[in-house]
Amino acid sequence: MAKKNRKTCLVLHKKSCTRPEVKAAVKHARQSGIDIDVYIPWNGRSLRDYVRQSIKNGAERIIAGGGDGTLNAVVNAMMKQDKSRGASLGILPLGTANDFARGAGIDSNDLGGALLLACTGKPTKVDVGRMNGQHFINVASAGFGAEVTASTPQDMKKSLGGAAYSIMGFVKAFHLEPYEGRLVLPDGTAEEGSMLVMAVGNSRFAGGGYNVAPQASLTDGLLDVAVLSGSRPTSMNRITAELRDPTNAQNEHLLYRQLSKFRIESKKPMHVNLDGEPVQGVSFDFHCCPGALPVVLGESGANG
Secondary structure (H helix, E strand, C coil), X not given: CCCCCCCEEEEECCCXXXXXXXXXXXXXXXXXXXXXXXXXXXXHHHHHHHHHHHHHCCCCEEEEEECHHHHHHHHHHHHCCCXXXXXXXXXXXXXXXXXXXXXXXXXXXXXXXXXXXXXXXXXXXXXXXXXXXXXXXXXXXXXXXXXXXXHCCHHHHHHHHHHHHCHHXXXXXXXXXXXXXXXXXXXXXXXXXXXXXXXXXXXXXXXXXXXXXCCCCCCCCCEEEEEEECXXXXXXXXXXXXXXXXXXXXXXXXXXXXXXXXXXXXXXXXXXXXXXXXXXXXXXXXXXXXXXXXXXXXXXXXXX
C-alpha cells in the first residue's frame, strides 16, 4: 500500500496503465523531480482503501488518472476522509469524455502537461454536489440522458466519443415518452411537469462536451438545474439558443434554476448518472457542499 514518505499519489485506471503516453507522462514527472507513487486499483474497494491509507500516511496530493467515473470514485473516497489532513485533488484526464477536465481548463491532449499541473498546481477550494449521500463533482444527468449513458456499450463510447451520448438523437429517433415529476424547492414549493432530460451541474459540461449548465461555477455554492421539458422541441437549434440564454423568461422548453439544495421526484423509476456512475430511484435529494474539496484547476477553470 502507500508509503509513508510519499506526498503525491496517482490513482491510475487499469485500462490506462499500459498506454505509452501515460507512461511517458509519469516518467517526465519523475524526471522533473516529483516523487510520485502510482497505484492501479482493481476494484472500487481497493481504490477507497488506497486513498484512505495514502491520506493517513501524509499524502498531500491525490491524482485521479482516468475518466469521469474514476474521478467520481476518488472524490467520494476523499470526501469521506478527515478534511483537516489537507489532501488536495489533481486530475489526469484519460477518459472518453473528460467533461470535468474540460470545464476545469485541463488539456486532455497534453498528458505530460496535465500531470505536471496535477502534481504542482495550487489547489482551489471547489464545491462538491451530493445526491442521496453520494458525491459528484461534475454533473448529475437524469432521464433519458442517463439511460443512454448507462446502456451505451463501452466499445461504442470509445469509437464514437461524445457522439455516443447524443441524447436528443435518441429522443427523436425512438419517440421516447417523458418522465412526470416535480422539482421541490428549498422553501417546500414545487414546480410540477414532465421532462425528457435533466442536468444538475456543479460544472458545465456533460456527454462529451455538451454545455448543459452554461452558468455553472465551481465556487458559487450553488448547483445549476437544467430541465428539458416533455414538450418536444422542433429543432436542436431552439434548445441550443435557450441554453445560451438559460434564464430568459421567453424560453419554451428549458427550465433553469440555481439552487443550494432541492429535491427531484419522479412518478416512475428514473435513471440518474453521477459523473458517469448510474443510479436509479424515484426521489433524489441534492445539496451543494460549498468549498468542500481543494482541487487543482487549469487557468481557465480557476477563472471561470
